[in-house]
Amino acid sequence: MEDIATPSINAELMIRYVGRRVRVVCELDNAGDGQTVQGRTSDKGVVQIQRDPRTAPPKTKYVEFIGTVVDPQTIREESNTNWGDNFDMAMHNESVHLMNSKYAWMFQQA
Template structure:
């Protein structure tokens, strides 16, 4: 996966990228924003919780988003940007795709 600029991960795989400080993409459902608006809590596609450290210019408006960010620790990402994905999404399907990208039999063939 080293050739990818920002691999898609779930909450279980997020910790693998902390030491590298490599941007990742994580898809999930935003469950709430902090009162200050500087953090958001996401339920990732595998059901784990991820804290998103936001900046003042964030554009998160939909329920489901794909966040590009830098992992701070195994459960926290510093926001770089996001893609709003609407109000409905099959997170199980998203998680299945994420897991397939890490399957050795597909490395270099599809992903």
């Protein structure tokens, strides 16, 4: 994979990143059908993740997905990381806001 910046986003920001590679943390609502999974982002938005069959299925309640934004409600997965069953989504949402506004320059590729 390319070594490029992958911004952390929530559902509100997805429209700004259509066609781009991002990372999003979701609280999984359901296991999905194996091809897709539905999750709730840090701002309580609902997104669909189009699963990559080559990746391991999520095993915890909170999962970070890296992938490409297909449309404002859908991400095509490249990879995922289990973040456990206890995670402060409100705090993460504050971080996402800072990373995409006041402190965006700190998280952009040089």
